[in-house]
Amino acid sequence: MLGVEVPKKTLGYLLLVFLLASFAGYGIGTASPGTAVDAVKRIIEQIGPISDSSFENFVKIFTNNATVALMTFLSGLFFGLGPWFIMAFNGLMVGLVVLAVHRMSEVPMGQIILGLIPHGVIEIPAIALAGVAGIVWYREIIGGEGSGEERFKRGAVKGLKLFVLSVLLLLVAAFIEAYVTPKVAGL
Template identity: 80%
Template sequence: MDLPEIPRRTFGLLLLVFLGFSFVGYVIGMASPDTALRAVEKLIEQIGPISDSSFENFVKIFTNNSMVALMMFVSGLFFGLGPWFIMAFNGLMVGLVVLAVHRMGDVPIGQIILGLIPHGVIEIPAIAIAGVAGIVWYRELVRGEGEAAERFKRGAVNGLKLYLLSVVLLLVAALIEAYVTPKVAGL
C-alpha cells in the first residue's frame, strides 16, 4: 500500500496543539483541583475503570483510541478544523488527568511521565496522523483538480490510507499501554 506523504507542518502543529493544551490543562487543574477530579471521573466513565486483566485493558484502550482517531479523520471534513479542536480537547484532558493523578493519587510526576512515555510516543503521533488524514481529505476536496466526485474519492482514499496507518500504530500503542507501561511505571 502506497502511503501519501504526511504534511509535516500540519502534523507538527497538531502535536504542538496537543502539548500546549496539555500544559493549559495542567495549569487549569492547579487553579481548580475539582475540575481535574471531574476530568478523571469523566475519563473513567467513558472507558471504564482499569481492569486486573491486561487484555481487557488493551481492548478498552484500543477501542477508545480508535474511536478518537475515527473522529479525527472524519472531522477533517468540517473545513479542516475538527482535528484541531479534538487534539486541543484531548491535550487539555491529559493535562487535567496528570495533575489529578499527581495530587489526588499522590503519585510523583516522574512516575506519571514513565506511565505516559512508553505508549504516548506512539499514541499521540498516531492520533495526529488520523487528524492529518482528515485534513488531507478535506484539502483534496477543496483544492484538488478534477470533478468534485473525483476529488472526494481521491481525498478519501489518501486519507483512509493514513487513517489505517494510524490504527495500526494505535494497536501497537495499546499493547504497550496495557502490557508494558504498568510494569515500567510501577503502576
C-alpha cells in the same frame, strides 16, 4: 510507503496544539482542582475502571483510541478544523488528568511521566495522524484537480491510507499501554 505523503508541518502543528493544551490543562487544574478531579471521573465513566486483565485493558484502550481517531479523521471534513479542536481538547484532558493523579494519589510526577511516555510517543502522534488524514481528504476536496466526485474519491483514498496507518500505530500503542507501561511505571 503508502503512496501518500504525510504533511509533516500539519502533523507537527497538531502535536504542538496537543502539547500546549496539556500545559494549559495542567494550569487550569492547578487553579481549579475540582475541574481536574471531574475530568478523571469522566474518563473513568467513559472507558471504565482499569481491569486486572491486561487483555481487557488492551481491548478497552484500543477501542477508545480507535474511536477518538475515527472522530478526529472524520472531523477533518469540517473545513479542516475538527482535528485542531480534538487535539486541543485531548491535550487539555491529559493535563488535567496528570495533575489529578499526582494530587489525588500522590504518585510522583516522574512515575506519571513513565506511565505516559512508553505508549504516548506512539498514541498521540497516531491520533494526530488521523487528524492529518481528515485534513488531507478535505484539502483534496477543495483544492484538487478534476470533478468534485473525483476529488472526493481521491481524497478519501489518501485519507484512508493515512487513517489505516494511524489505527495500526494505535494497536501498537494499546499493546504497550496494557502490557509494558504498567511494568515500566511500576503501576
